[in-house]
Amino acid sequence: MTLPSPPLQETEPTRSTTPVPRRRRSATLLAGCALTALIALFALVSLVWLPFDADDTSGGRLAGPGDGHLLGTDKLGRDLFTQLMTGSRIAVEAGLGSVAVAALLGVTLGVLAAFAQGWLDDTLAAFLDILIAFPTLLLAMLVVAARSATLGSAILAIGLAQSAVVARLVRILVKRVLAQDYVTAARTSGTSWPRTVAGHVLPNIWPTLVVNLALQFGLAVLAEAGLSYLGLGAPPPNASWGRMLQEAQATFTTAPAGALAPGILLVVLVIGVNLIADGLRDTLDPATRRRRT
Amino acid sequence: MTPVPEPKDAPEPGGAPGPTPVLELTDVAVRYRGADTDVVRGVSLAVEPGRSLALVGESGAGKTTLLRLLLGLARPTAGTVRFDGEPLAPRDRQQMRRFRRGVQCVFQDPYSSLDPSRRVAAIVAEPLRSLGLDSRTSAAPKVAAALERVGLPADAGSRYPHEFSGGQRQRIAIARAIVCDPRVLLADEPVSALDVTTRVKVVDLLAELKEERRLTLVMVSHDLSVVASLCERTAVLERGRLVEQGDTDQVLGDPAHPYTRRLIDSVPRLPV
Amino acid sequence: MTLHDTPRGPLLDVRGLTVRTDDGRVLVDDLSFTVDSGERLGLIGESGSGKSLTTLAVLGLLPDGMTATGSVELAGTQIIGTPEKRLTAVRGRDAAVVFQEPLTALDPLMRMGRQIAEPLARRTGLRGRDLRNAVTEALVRVRLPEPDRIARAFPHEISGGQRQRVALAMALACDPGLLIADEPTTALDVSVQAEMLDLLDTLVREREMAVLFVSHDLAVVARVTDRVLVMKDGRAVEEGPVLDVVTAPRAAYTKALVTGARKLESALDLRSPR
Numbered sequence: 028m029t030l031p032s033p034p035l036q037e038t039e040p041t042r043s044t045t046p047v048p049r050r051r052r053s054a055t056l057l058a059g060c061a062l063t064a065l066i067a068l069f070a071l072v073s074l075v076w077l078p079f080d081a082d083d084t085s086g087g088r089l090a091g092p093g094d095g096h097l098l099g100t101d102k103l104g105r106d107l108f109t110q111l112m113t114g115s116r117i118a119v120e121a122g123l124g125s126v127a128v129a130a131l132l133g134v135t136l137g138v139l140a141a142f143a144q145g146w147l148d149d150t151l152a153a154f155l156d157i158l159i160a161f162p163t164l165l166l167a168m169l170v171v172a173a174r175s176a177t178l179g180s181a182i183l184a185i186g187l188a189q190s191a192v193v194a195r196l197v198r199i200l201v202k203r204v205l206a207q208d209y210v211t212a213a214r215t216s217g218t219s220w221p222r223t224v225a226g227h228v229l230p231n232i233w234p235t236l237v238v239n240l241a242l243q244f245g246l247a248v249l250a251e252a253g254l255s256y257l258g259l260g261a262p263p264p265n266a267s268w269g270r271m272l273q274e275a276q277a278t279f280t281t282a283p284a285g286a287l288a289p290g291i292l293l294v295v296l297v298i299g300v301n302l303i304a305d306g307l308r309d310t311l312d313p314a315t316r317r318r319r320t
Numbered sequence: 321m322t323p324v325p326e327p328k329d330a331p332e333p334g335g336a337p338g339p340t341p342v343l344e345l346t347d348v349a350v351r352y353r354g355a356d357t358d359v360v361r362g363v364s365l366a367v368e369p370g371r372s373l374a375l376v377g378e379s380g381a382g383k384t385t386l387l388r389l390l391l392g393l394a395r396p397t398a399g400t401v402r403f404d405g406e407p408l409a410p411r412d413r414q415q416m417r418r419f420r421r422g423v424q425c426v427f428q429d430p431y432s433s434l435d436p437s438r439r440v441a442a443i444v445a446e447p448l449r450s451l452g453l454d455s456r457t458s459a460a461p462k463v464a465a466a467l468e469r470v471g472l473p474a475d476a477g478s479r480y481p482h483e484f485s486g487g488q489r490q491r492i493a494i495a496r497a498i499v500c501d502p503r504v505l506l507a508d509e510p511v512s513a514l515d516v517t518t519r520v521k522v523v524d525l526l527a528e529l530k531e532e533r534r535l536t537l538v539m540v541s542h543d544l545s546v547v548a549s550l551c552e553r554t555a556v557l558e559r560g561r562l563v564e565q566g567d568t569d570q571v572l573g574d575p576a577h578p579y580t581r582r583l584i585d586s587v588p589r590l591p592v
Numbered sequence: 593m594t595l596h597d598t599p600r601g602p603l604l605d606v607r608g609l610t611v612r613t614d615d616g617r618v619l620v621d622d623l624s625f626t627v628d629s630g631e632r633l634g635l636i637g638e639s640g641s642g643k644s645l646t647t648l649a650v651l652g653l654l655p656d657g658m659t660a661t662g663s664v665e666l667a668g669t670q671i672i673g674t675p676e677k678r679l680t681a682v683r684g685r686d687a688a689v690v691f692q693e694p695l696t697a698l699d700p701l702m703r704m705g706r707q708i709a710e711p712l713a714r715r716t717g718l719r720g721r722d723l724r725n726a727v728t729e730a731l732v733r734v735r736l737p738e739p740d741r742i743a744r745a746f747p748h749e750i751s752g753g754q755r756q757r758v759a760l761a762m763a764l765a766c767d768p769g770l771l772i773a774d775e776p777t778t779a780l781d782v783s784v785q786a787e788m789l790d791l792l793d794t795l796v797r798e799r800e801m802a803v804l805f806v807s808h809d810l811a812v813v814a815r816v817t818d819r820v821l822v823m824k825d826g827r828a829v830e831e832g833p834v835l836d837v838v839t840a841p842r843a844a845y846t847k848a849l850v851t852g853a854r855k856l857e858s859a860l861d862l863r864s865p866r
Contacts, residue, residue: 208433378781515638549859572864586786588811
């Protein structure tokens, strides 16, 4: 049941929802940013410096930590830490790339679908539902078959799959905004449709959209790990966390570090972006947004 | 488009033909996609300058549909909508600009009618900016004047809608509607979402604006006391048909149609 | 006509009721009033006056994030601090409620007949055909045409006025000692509102039921109640017989309310003398 929390006087602001205490809000965001920044730092450093060469197998198979190998080596003798760093870069690239594809396609498609009337509207809605029901994995295999197993293919596949989810969300959000009287007021004020979209629709959907895209980032990272695990992601020698997991699987009992380390980083990154999404939701929601001066 | 033959006399037989109506509906009907009956049918009415018109009826009577026609937001399935005597043509940019400038609107729900992501000054400036009447700088004094006119504090423009109460939000909406000096103000249940004490103040404000700006109101309302306070003419709608129209005094004082009678009798009154 | 023992003293006794939010805002402030058996009290106030919260507190239905202190005794049962489990028995038996928007009060996925049957079966123990007849009877009592069709309908398939009648039938099905009506006609058209008020008036009079009627509209409250309590910002500002309050308001706020209502009404009177 929703309760009216209307003004006590004419001067009081109205429809104030119970405010989330500021400290907790920024704590969530801060923790998320810290976790994510850790991985991002890894990824950035990996661009300019790596402890070992990616295909340097001089460390000996499944060696323990030591001799410059912070976490030891894998079954081919490659340095684990080096692979983790490369993996961070690939994970961040996969996340950013997929979300970029999903945002670009999803928002465009979603806005167009929201404006569609009649049969076109129904058709687009059905099309999006089908695309969402279509397994990401199958889509990825099709893309890989059409192109080749590269990080780009994986990003394209994940981005395509996610764009349907984003488009469906955007369609609903835009429709909701279009039903508001302020959009009608814009029309009766002579505001053109493009200006209405830029000036009224996008500003009012972006808080929800940004939160969703942050969540999609986490999902994309997981999806890329999954694809790499199946050999559909970035090809060797680019170590993706997913492939590291797959390769360490057989030796998990003897050398658990090879599977644990990428697993932990994956969890850290996903939790990090999810916390960011949570924190953003609280900060950006217009209903909980406090007075800005 | 073939011109619909003009009725020889305006809706009221016997009355002298007045000045050209600002807005006029001639025998309009509206049917929504997929529906098998018309939402409104056979409705003819005219909005004459200085003669504010109330559209009265209960839910489902088609009041809001008529308002959307008068606002140029919907097109009739039959009949014509005229602005200053010319059929309204959404493709005629020149005419639409004149139309938008001359006809503004206030909505029922003061929460949904203001964009929560914009500052009040930007909201009120929208008609000026969108109609290309003013630049950002030249709009500012007009916006400030409009906000002051509706009785809002001087710093209101730099704040966001959620900082205001329902009554104040409705004032902001009124400021937006009058900022470009329209001739006609269409209002959809402008006070029904407000508390009684606030309602009285907003009704007073509308009455003052009517006087000093020579505004003609076209008001959709189910509240007969508000209608009686603000409108010279009243048209009563029942299930998509116009059952009675005329001077408010006559329609409310001596209703010709039983439906009107029933509406009047239903208004709860304070014991004397 | 309550089956259980009629307690001594008023049916509803509210003393020092205070409702606070978790962050310390006081929404209802030290409110006291009583409703005797068969008496009709109107709670009047504008949005934010705390009138709706008061009815929720009386039923022990305050939402999360709000707490009530003070005392609310309903037919001898202390509501405040009583565990939810025991309150369920009190609601319906001693007090039933009709809210402003019946669409949110009715289960959208349940046919009307079943929604009425549930409280009815609980109270009377009727089953099968007898229960169906009782449901039809309950619908006839609130003057719904075609009761059988309504019983088979889902909430969205009937009009707002009909839904509110069904909600009233549900509330009356338990034959409560107190009927709480929270803006029951605000969402309705005027002519439907007039019929609904008539119906409410007749039904509670017949059953000598007590009524707590909450509204922002003085004229509506005056139509069904004997005594009114005027609320502003969570406090009671004036209390007395309806006629006195409406004709000779004492508190400044009540004066403003009455003047406002009269002012709008006078415009109508001028055009359409009663």
